Amino acid sequence: MDEPKKVLLRIYGQVHGERAMDAIVTESVIFTLLSERRLGPKLHGVFSGGRIEEYIPARSLLTKELSEPALSMKIAEKMAAIHSMDVPLSKEPNWLWKTMGKWMKTVKEERLSPSYNVKNDEERRIIKQLKSVDFDKEVEWLKKFLATVDSPVVFCHNDMQEGNILLLEDEIQSASDDEYTFDDSKKSQYVLTQYDDTNTSDSIHSHISDSGEPKLVLIDFEYCAYNYRGFDIANHFQEWSYDYTNPESPFYYENQENCPTLEQKEIFIKEYLKHYLSNHSEDKDVEPSIDDINQLLSEVDAFALASHLFWCLWSIVNASKSQIPFGYWEYALSRLETYLRLKQEVVKKDKYGFPQKRKICEVDI
Structure with a gap:
């Protein structure tokens, strides 16, 4: 057997506490399963502080590329494949609330506590705004609200942003045209080729397979867990508005106008459902119904709130x-403000049975 010329060396770093060790064990189990099923890179070896993985050259997508029709449809297909997996983990949808609950404890006891050492006036201003919100009540309201939304529980990626979606280089496409899905644990800078807008050979078209489809790799399964499918898709759509390539503070760009249109959502959802349904049916040409598409659209609209509050706390x-x-403080405020705006729209529309004329602060929780 030929030894690989290049490998990816993953170092876990310092591990503190039983929860952190449990997370590493869970992530390792997921990685091994993906490797065995040829959905991820090969596992070359393990050691006490990490593991040795197959190296796959690629570059991450740009935020603006998420709306490219061919790429968007391929992402939908990949998401359907992940959602179709049967993984030996708890299938109870408690990951979202347990994670937010853990973060809430840190938020209250440390970051927003009176003892926190504020660094500058801008940070003080943002923290003051964040402190004006009762996060306990918001999480309680959100949990009650989402309980009214019927969204299936599936194995989710939970962080499908452009940095976690790689475009493979042509030379790594195997003769059998195998597809890869692998965990990169937010270390993609070690496996990516440099992207250059002026380099035409690095365009999307240079990463198209013989079948005319882009060759994508999904990475970073750090947040991987059973969760509501509405969250995973809604979370991906929200990432269309955030570009993390700003070289200056706050180190990201935000443009809410880049959120997918209704038509773009429908195209993505139809493609997702087509592949998801075919993965669970002998009929590989099954087409989703209008009702199926509208149902998932409703789930996505509802779980957009969860995405914003989740990453605000993070x-x-x-x-x-x-x-x-x-710019963590700036980003937290941005996600919170969008959450509150969407929440107000939900309440005003009375879409999920809440009173129309009451103020948002008066909604029962």
Whole structure:
């Protein structure tokens, strides 16, 4: 057997606490299953502080490429494949609420506590705005609200943003045209080729297979768990509005006008359902009904709120903790403001049975 010329060396880093170790064990089980099923890279070896994986050259997508029709439809297909997996993990949909609950504890006891050491006036301003919101009540309201939404529980990626979707280089496409899905644990910079807007050979068209479809690889299964399908799709759609390539503070661009249109959502959802239904049927040409599409659209609209509140809490927790240069406080406020705006729209529309004329702060929880 020929030894690989290139490999990816994954170092776990410091592990603190039983929960952190449990997360590594769970992630390793998922990676091994993906490898055995040829849905991920080969596992070359393991050691006490990490593992050795197959190296697959590729580049991450750009935010603007998420709306490219061919890429969007391929992402929908990949998501359907993940959602069709049967993984030996708890299938109870408690990951979302357990994770938010854990982050809430840190938010209250550390980041938004009076003892937190504020670094500058801008940070003080943002923290003051964040403190004006009762996060306990918001999470309680959201949980009650989403309980009225019928969304199937499936194995989800839970973080399908452009940085976690790679476009493979031509030379790695195997003769059998195998597809890869693998875990990169937010270390994609070690396996990506440099993207250059001026390099025409690195365009989307240079990553198209003989079948005319883009060759994509999904990475980063750090947040992988059984969850509501509405969350996974809604979360992906929200990422159309956030570009994390800004070289200056706050190190991201936000443009809510880039959110997918209704037509773009419908195209994505139809493609997703087509593949998901065919994965669970002997009929490989099954077409989703209008009712199926509309049902999933409703799920996505509802779970968009969960996506914003989830990443708001994540950002608050990582503020001052993470060594990565990023405007965590600004990002937290942005996601919170969008959450509150969408929540107000939901209440006004009376779409899910809430009173129309009462103020948002008066909604029963």
